[in-house]
Amino acid sequence: MLKIGITGQEGFVGSHLYNTLGLQPEKYERVPYDKSFFQNPEKLENFVAQCDVIVHLAAMNRHPDPEVIYETNVNLVKQLITALEKTNSKAHVLFSSSSQEEKDNLYGKSKKEGRELLSNWAKNHGGTFTGLVIPNVFGPFGAPNYNSFIATFCHKLTHGETPEIQQDGEVNLIYVGELVQEIINKIEAGVSEEIYHVPYTSTHKVTEVLAKLENYKTLYLENGEIPELKTPFDYQLFNTYRTYIDLENHFPVKFTQHTDHRGAFVELIRLGIGGQCSFSTTVPGITRGNHFHTRKIERFAVIKGKALIQLRKIDSDQVLDFYLDGSEPAYVDMPIWYTHNIKNIGEEELYTMFWINEPYNPENPDTYFVEV
Template structure:
């Protein structure tokens, strides 16, 4: 199977590529690649992971170009080649909060839903909570990555409210769900969003304490959350900041 992955340099995309390249041909692309490459990939792909997104910028145009216009180009080239490959689209629970990211991400989703409905294309919208694991970007928009990297390297972490809770999912569990979709390609009726099957709610204070336990080899490896957090911590401990940008 030929699998198109947009946003190839992103955290989730890197994990998708690593997993699916074992048995598939990966067509990985980013917004910096040419339209000619995107057109070629859209003409031959059998499945699309649309994972690219602009999450942070000081310019409104970056959100519009990266989230809306790039999605329009993806749709245009798929239609041009009459390719009705299924599309898996990643969005975020944070779109429920008003922001330029939310507005443009929701518009991209709307465009994809309209395209899918009009062309009988299978469309899967994953609404993601906080995903953690290797290849995350610390000190950017990933709390677990930031805590793991900073604690491993004796850098300070900032807790605005230790009691504030987040819902986290390990990247390998998400990839397992992605794989089920790719393999089965179910036709989901009346399902607007797909959510992570495996979620854990944890406070920022608990998260910080857990990672500190792991640092001093006090974690319980028989506990799934602690084991997955340990694997994530070790990744950031063993990778300098330049290598995880």
Template sequence: MKVLVTGARGFVGRNLTVRLGELGHQVLAIGREDDDVAWTEATQNAETVVHLAGENRPVDPSGFETGNVGLTRKLVALMQATGNTAPILYASSTQAANDNVYGRSKANAERLLLDHAAATGGRVAVFRLPNVFGKWTRPDYNSAVATFCHRIARGKAIEIHDQAAPLRLVYVDDVVDAFVALLPGNFATGFHDVAPVYQTTVGEVADIIRSFPQSRNTLTTPRVGTGLVRALYSTYLSYLPADAFHYDVPIHADPRGRFVEMLKTTDSGQFSYFTAGPGITRGDHYHHSKVEKFLVISGKAHFGFRQIQTGERHEIVVEGSQGRIVETIPGWTHNITNIGSGELVVMLWANEIFDRDRPDTVAMKV
């Protein structure tokens, strides 16, 4: 499909055009800097239009009228002049419901598009977006999230005037998903929503972002797998300077080999790895409640088990090429011996973070 994207060089536009390319669509990118010939050709060929071009922080307030209403009027006029009734998706703003210069300009642009749909039989989807955040937003411009991420990623202070100030946020990937879902054009003209919308505060967002660099020191990651924290974490990482793409963790070494903790979680344990030279045995202890999963990455390992009351024994031999998990069992003392000729490397997950005051690790030979 040929998709005309106005404002394709902006924040949302760049994210959208990348996704459209991944899906195999042809992007007709256009902006206010392009001449009338380019605009005419793009509107003639468009099979769907995503109208993102606009103005939200002009030097002169009159820029709201020219950037939002004027560009929309130009788009509608060209569509009608070429007889193109392709569906139009419009990125408006929740400010369109407010009586301010910016809000009125977005509301007027909405009316132009809805009138166009009524006059031509085309379809128009209006998205009144709250604050959109994600990778490639310009910091120190109009996004608190972008500014916080950019500054915190560089160890700089952030300034907050009102911690409790409310924020309504949508993540750029969710905006792009909502647009892509309507590309076939089988939607009803009117207002459409992007979900989820995150209801939060300036202070909460700042605290979440501040926790990300701290996790490199504590090795304990926040819950970055779902929801707002996931989206903020991805956004924060996108602002890291290239020389901060890596960081070191402590290595604990002794004659048996190395032990390295990689990552800890707040409620699902921790990940680490260890090495052992040929003939070296590690472990020889049992746990009451703690459980572990071992994955041999390279080398050959012998796992020995003994039930501490009955004396029942069990053994397992695993090589790195097998992709086999070995679990420790509460009440069974266990050890791991390198029975190969080279270094043994084993990845380890424990279901709880090691607590020196309550280690739940009792020494006992297998």
């Protein structure tokens, strides 16, 4: 079993890598990290000494003074090297650099210099080093006005603001899940590679991305329709967008009921894509679910009885409770990386309709069981 530590574990890429490694506990042991370690040499050395693999992601991306960015990032690398040397570590160190290396700015310079320093450490001390040059990364839970323009657009479009394009142009992109898999592949390979240019997986104009997100706002956020998703990028962008919605104030969404002397008609979901519809009955007191998905799009619709639907982001303690009653049919959608369940809290049988964008495949289920 590989013991893996991630500096910057709490950050955008770091948290995705940490959570993904956690899906295979039989293969990887995650060594706990805290950003305070870089203020305490003893704690940093203790962290380093435990690791077979260290993924160094801790860095500063933005600051009013570029010199502060440069000095911070280079000093973080130097502190890590000191800890590696003091513990006689032979760890495999993977370093997150950036395509900014090629540009004449202090952030790019700090990344290039950090990569070269760690490469020299590995050569001189018998370690293994992989220098990753990473294109623009986007995905769920990125910080707006910090991690990517997509994070900024998603946040604004889900919070009543209007995005502005500062400069249009084509951008090479990689989804954070794809980047995490690249990192894991390099961990598994376990060989030195002084510089590896992580390939981008799609190229899009900024205006094109904004148009897609505005379409998601109209179709999905305002009207509950799952839009047509033709490419892997469309799925990735839509799932990213969904994670910026203020869940507590958006769900549950009440259906429009069309009633006459015969009863009622309710449209559960309007689709630009296919998928699988199903229903369940649940006796009082029983809870279903307690699992999460990393790519699937799913809707729970209560049509009879009383239910409690609970969601919790898997690296958070905050549980969101949604109470639904079949007398006013409503739905809740499940964001990726949120474990979820549904419980019959009434005295009669609960009827729930489910829609998911892909049928269950036991060979690739994308279903991970974790209690809410």
